[in-house]
Amino acid sequence: MGSPGSAVANAGWDVCGxxxxxxxxxxxxxxxxAPRLAAEAxxxxxxxxxxxxxxxxILMAGPPILSALLVAGEDWSETPRGNERPYPPGLxxxxxxxxxxxxxxxxxxxxxxxxxxxxxxxxxxWHELAHAFLLDGEVVRMPSWLGELVPQAASVAVARRAGxxxxxxxxxxxxxxxxxxxxxxxxxxxxxxxAFQNLLLLLGAAALEEFGEDSLGRLFRALWDERDVVGExxxxxxxxxALGPGGQEWLRSRPEF
Numbered sequence: 622m623g624s625p626g627s628a629v630a631n632a633g634w635d636v637c638g639x640x641x642x643x644x645x646x647x648x649x650x651x652x653x654x655a656p657r658l659a660a661e662a663x664x665x666x667x668x669x670x671x672x673x674x675x676x677x678x679i680l681m682a683g684p685p686i687l688s689a690l691l692v693a694g695e696d697w698s699e700t701p702r703g704n705e706r707p708y709p710p711g712l713x714x715x716x717x718x719x720x721x722x723x724x725x726x727x728x729x730x731x732x733x734x735x736x737x738x739x740x741x742x743x744x745x746x747w748h749e750l751a752h753a754f755l756l757d758g759e760v761v762r763m764p765s766w767l768g769e770l771v772p773q774a775a776s777v778a779v780a781r782r783a784g785x786x787x788x789x790x791x792x793x794x795x796x797x798x799x800x801x802x803x804x805x806x807x808x809x810x811x812x813x814x815x816a817f818q819n820l821l822l823l824l825g826a827a828a829l830e831e832f833g834e835d836s837l838g839r840l841f842r843a844l845w846d847e848r849d850v851v852g853e854x855x856x857x858x859x860x861x862x863a864l865g866p867g868g869q870e871w872l873r874s875r876p877e878f
Contacts, residue, residue, distance in 0.1 A: 640696060649673040649684060650724070650750070655693035658728060662691050665726060668746040675779040676747075676754050680838050685757035687750075689724040700725050713745060715752045722756075724749045733811040735819075736793035740785055744776045744822075751775035760844055763851035766802040767860065769818060771840060774825030778834045791826055794819040802877055803853065820877045831871060832864045839863040 646652045646662055650669040654662035673684045692700055698707045702725075703718040711731025715724055726746065734741055751772035780787055798816035802824065805817045828836060840863035844851075851859065861868040872878050 640690075640692075640699065643690075650687050650689050652689045652691060654691035655696065655728070658691055658693060661728070664742075665689070665691055665746060668743045669724075669750065671783050672743075672747040672750045672779045675782045676751060676775060678782075679775075679778055679834050680754065680841055685753055686721040687724065687753050688719075688721050689726060691726050692728060694728045697727065713749050715749050715756070717756070722753060724753060731811075733815055735815060736790055738790045738793065740780065740787055740790040743783070743785060744780060744790070747776035747779040748772040751779075755841060755844065758841075758845035761847050761850055763844070763847075764803070764853055764856045766805060766817075766821065767844075767851065767856040770802075770821045770825055770860070771837075771844070773818065773821040774828060774837055774840075777822065777826045777829055778837050781829065781834070787826065791823060794823055796820075796823065796877070824875060824877050827875065828864060828871075832868065836864050836868075839865070 640653070640655075642656055643653045644656055644659070644662075646654065646666045648666050648670050650666075650673055652662055652666050652669060654665075669689055677684045690700065694710065697710050700707060701716055701719045701723060702708060702714075703716055708714055708725075709731065711727045711729060711733075713724065713726045713730070716722060724746075726749070730742065730745060734745065749772070754775070755771055777787065795816060798813070798820065800813075800817075802817065802820050805813075809817070840860065843859050843863050847855075847859070849855075857869075857872070861872055864871065
């Protein structure tokens, strides 16, 4: 993984073509932003800084070489991506189609994101940042629930370190959307996708409360060490092992699992 501070020295892919006039804010994750989004960019930079420092500390590893882009709505169709079609407006993502890899953040989050609380934006930024940390190592294919549980739990861990109150946000999450996380299949509508992510957020928050943030570091390292495709049974083993003693029994007790 990258060494601390290396992101600042090496970031800066060229946005002069599709994004003339975008400005740069330096930090652990350099941020390029539309000029009219200067105030929003300062908030996002703060979230990126807190998230990068917290995740590096939790994982005991240097942050990845990374940059971020805060995109005005009218520029969304020109964002860097790994395929021809733009991502749906308002949906942030992480891409390795540029060098260094980038977090691409919309001017406004899509209305499909809920609950709509003050915690939503920082949690979303930290979620995408955790994807970047995870994918800085070699990661094999795994069930979607495990691949998304990691950044959801990581976003909660950062929020706890930052003193961000989560009670209101978590209290507004639907605890029973009609499926369990391991039954969810990727081809679903936006509302179901959001319900799936929120179930993972609840599970990640509960796991951190029960087993502490060291369990998150163990899970990251277990996924980096895995060399074969992870099936359903192995995914459960990896998660239970990362949680520690009593992890398997605790998972069986969780209604969303």
